[in-house]
Amino acid sequence: MQALPPPHLGEPYLLTPGPLTTSFETKQAMLRDWGSWDGDFRQMTQDIRSRLVAMLGRGNEAYDCVPIQGSGSFAVEAMLGSFVPDTGKVLVLANGAYGLRAARTLQYLRRDHVVLNKGDYFPPRADEVTRILRDDPAITHVFAVHCETSSGILNPIEEISRAVQGEGRTLLIDSMSAFGAVALNPDSVQCEAMVSSANKCIEGVPGFGFVLARKEALIRAEGNSHSLCLDVHDQWAHMQRTGQWRFTPPTHVVAAFAAALKAHEAEGGVAARGARYARNRDVLVDGMRGLGFETLLKDRWLSPIIVTFFCPADPQFGFDRFYALMKQQGFIIYPGKLTVADSFRIGCIGQMDEHVMRQVVRAARRALDDMGVESAAPSPEALKERGKLAA
Numbered sequence: 001m002q003a004l005p006p007p008h009l010g011e012p013y014l015l016t017p018g019p020l021t022t023s024f025e026t027k028q029a030m031l032r033d034w035g036s037w038d039g040d041f042r043q044m045t046q047d048i049r050s051r052l053v054a055m056l057g058r059g060n061e062a063y064d065c066v067p068i069q070g071s072g073s074f075a076v077e078a079m080l081g082s083f084v085p086d087t088g089k090v091l092v093l094a095n096g097a098y099g100l101r102a103a104r105t106l107q108y109l110r111r112d113h114v115v116l117n118k119g120d121y122f123p124p125r126a127d128e129v130t131r132i133l134r135d136d137p138a139i140t141h142v143f144a145v146h147c148e149t150s151s152g153i154l155n156p157i158e159e160i161s162r163a164v165q166g167e168g169r170t171l172l173i174d175s176m177s178a179f180g181a182v183a184l185n186p187d188s189v190q191c192e193a194m195v196s197s198a199n200k201c202i203e204g205v206p207g208f209g210f211v212l213a214r215k216e217a218l219i220r221a222e223g224n225s226h227s228l229c230l231d232v233h234d235q236w237a238h239m240q241r242t243g244q245w246r247f248t249p250p251t252h253v254v255a256a257f258a259a260a261l262k263a264h265e266a267e268g269g270v271a272a273r274g275a276r277y278a279r280n281r282d283v284l285v286d287g288m289r290g291l292g293f294e295t296l297l298k299d300r301w302l303s304p305i306i307v308t309f310f311c312p313a314d315p316q317f318g319f320d321r322f323y324a325l326m327k328q329q330g331f332i333i334y335p336g337k338l339t340v341a342d343s344f345r346i347g348c349i350g351q352m353d354e355h356v357m358r359q360v361v362r363a364a365r366r367a368l369d370d371m372g373v374e375s376a377a378p379s380p381e382a383l384k385e386r387g388k389l390a391a
C-alpha cells in the first residue's frame with residue numbers, strides 16, 4: 001500500500017472526527033470563486049446530490065438528497081423539524097452527546113418525545129425499542145444515531161431498523177460520522193431520512209450538511225417545518241425547480257466537497273473508504289494496547305471512525321500535557337466526552353493511513369516517556385464499568 005502524502009507544509013494531522021485532515025486537492029478546489037446562480041455551480045450542486053444518493057447503493061431510487069447550509073447539527077434540526085409533524089412523537093435513542101442533542105433539539109421545536117437514555121456508551125437494543133413502541137402507540141418516529149461519535153460506538157442500526165419497522169413506525173438516522181465509510185443500504189436499513197455532513201467520512205471541509213430522504217417523505221413534509229431556513233421540503237422543492245440553493249450557498253465548500261467526492265469514488269467508494277479507516281483503527285488500537293492503554297469499548301462495538309481510550313491511572317499522566325506533547329509531534333487529538341471515567345479520543349478518519357497511525361503510536365509512547373508515566377493502564381474502576389458491556 002502506498003503511503004498518503006502528508007497534509008500540507010507541516011500542518012498537524014487532525015485526529016478528530018471532523019473537521020479532519022483533507023487532501024491538498026480538496027483544499028486547492030477552494031481557490032476559485034463561483035457564482036451561485038451560474039450554470040456551472042448549479043451543475044456541481046446537482047452532481048454532488050446524485051453522487052450522494054448513489055452512495056446509498058441498491059434501492060437508492062426512492063431517495064433524493066437535500067443539502068442544508070450550516071454544520072451537521074443544522075441538518076439534524078432540519079430533518080427533525082421537517083419530517084416530524086407537530087402531531088408526531090419521537091423516541092430518541094441516546095447513548096452519548098449526539099443523541100441527547102437531538103432530544104434537546106426536539107424540546108426547542110416543541111415536538112413531543114421520549115428518550116431511551118443508555119448512558120455514556122451502552123447500545124440501544126431491538127428488544128428495548130420494541131417494548132417501548134408497543135407500550136406507547138402515540139410514538140410515530142424513532143431517532144437513532146448510527147456512530148455515536150462521543151464514545152465511538154457503532155450502534156446496531158440494522159437491528160434497530162428491524163424493530164422500528166416491525167412496529168410500523170418511521171426511522172430517522174443521524175449518520176453524520178458514519179455515512180461514506182459504513183454502508184447504509186435501504187435494503188437492510190429502512191429509514192425515511194438520514195443526515196450527514198461535508199466534513200466527516202467524505203473528507204470535505206465544514207460548511208454544510210445533507211439530508212437523504214425518501215421522495216414521498218419529502219413531498220409529505222410540506223408545511224411541517226418550524227423554520228424557513230431549515231425547511232428541507234422548501235429547499236428541495238426550490239432545488240428541483242431552479243437547480244439552486246435557496247439562500248447563499250457555501251460555494252467554496254461545495255467545490256471542495258465535489259473534489260472530495262471524486263477522491264472517494266477513485267478510492268473505491270464506501271467499502272474502500274471503510275476498509276482504510278478500519279485498518280487505521282486496527283493499527284492504532286493494537287499499538288496503543290501494546291503501550292498498555294485500554295479502549296472504552298470491547299472490540300465488537302469499536303467503530304472505524306473514532307476510538308475512546310481510558311486515561312492512564314498513573315498520577316504522572318495529565319491529559320493537557322499529553323495533548324501538548326502529541327501536538328508538538330504533529331498530531332491533534334481529542335478530549336473524551338464520558339461522564340464516568342477520564343478518557344481521550346483518537347479519530348481514524350481523514351487523509352491518513354496505517355503508516356500515519358503507526359507514527360501516532362510512536363508519538364504516544366514518546367509523550368508517556370516525557371511525562372514519566374510508567375504504565376498506561378487505566379484505573380480498575382474504569383475497567384469495571386466497561387465489564388458491564390456485552391462482548
Ligand SMILES: *Cc1c(COP(=O)(O)O)cnc(C)c1O
Pocket residue numbers: 017018071072073074076098145147148149174175176177197
Ligand atoms: C459531527 C456530528 C454531528 C454534528 O455536529 P456539528 O458540530 O454540528 O457538525 C451530529 N451527530 C454526530 C453523530 C456527529 O458525529
